[in-house]
Amino acid sequence: ETGVTQSPTHLIKTRGQQVTLRCSSQSGHNTVSWYQQALGQGPQFIFQYYREEENGRGNFPPRFSGLQFPNYSSELNVNALELDDSALYLCASSLYGGSFMNTEAFFGQGTRLTVV
Amino acid sequence: AQSVTQLDSQVPVFEEAPVELRCNYSSSVSVYLFWYVQYPNQGLQLLLKYLSGSTLVKGINGFEAEFNKSQTSFHLRKPSVHISDTAEYFCAVSETFNTNAGKSTFGDGTTLTVKP
Numbered sequence: 600e601t602g603v604t605q606s607p608t609h610l611i612k613t614r615g616q617q618v619t620l621r622c623s624s625q626s627g628h629n630t631v632s633w634y635q636q637a638l639g640q641g642p643q644f645i646f647q648y649y650r651e652e653e654n655g656r657g658n659f660p661p662r663f664s665g666l667q668f669p670n671y672s673s674e675l676n677v678n679a680l681e682l683d684d685s686a687l688y689l690c691a692s693s694l695y696g697g698s699f700m701n702t703e704a705f706f707g708q709g710t711r712l713t714v715v
Numbered sequence: 716a717q718s719v720t721q722l723d724s725q726v727p728v729f730e731e732a733p734v735e736l737r738c739n740y741s742s743s744v745s746v747y748l749f750w751y752v753q754y755p756n757q758g759l760q761l762l763l764k765y766l767s768g769s770t771l772v773k774g775i776n777g778f779e780a781e782f783n784k785s786q787t788s789f790h791l792r793k794p795s796v797h798i799s800d801t802a803e804y805f806c807a808v809s810e811t812f813n814t815n816a817g818k819s820t821f822g823d824g825t826t827l828t829v830k831p
Contacts, residue, residue, distance in 0.1 A: 640824070
């Protein structure tokens, strides 16, 4: 079991609403990445946060936004929810930068978001 | 940009039989390669990774994978599977230049079902 925790585990929202998902990274890690995993598909990279700044973004619209806090925990915010946003949202924690070879990411158990 | 193709969406196999899960990738730059396992309602767990050196990589739970640069493949194998190996398996790549495992491109997964 990794030290990455996500909350909540399940969430049901109505189309058009906004949602915030949370992730606590593993101790000693400074980078958090967020992925969307639709049913029957592999995880798709949304964005990554490093030192409280966005450090790369996948092909997702601006209504997907995030934050990273000084303790390296992170939030994923999604505005104007659409039915297609229904998915498992995964957070991955890793160590990046300087002399560190960031060659392993540790995943949380995910938040299952259902948009109705 | 990279892409990952997992050639089999479902692989049924009998207990104690050998198994191979196939993964091909495409990339214009050098990549690191990973295999992850996902059990129902859980996050991803790293099985093994190829960074450099020997092309045969051994991982947890008796799995191994072979990197073939000329064929751009990274197939996962296990000589004898158990019922507990039933899960979803994902192949992933990330750029070596950026050395950032948090930014990975995943395949769509292979469902391994081990039958008694």
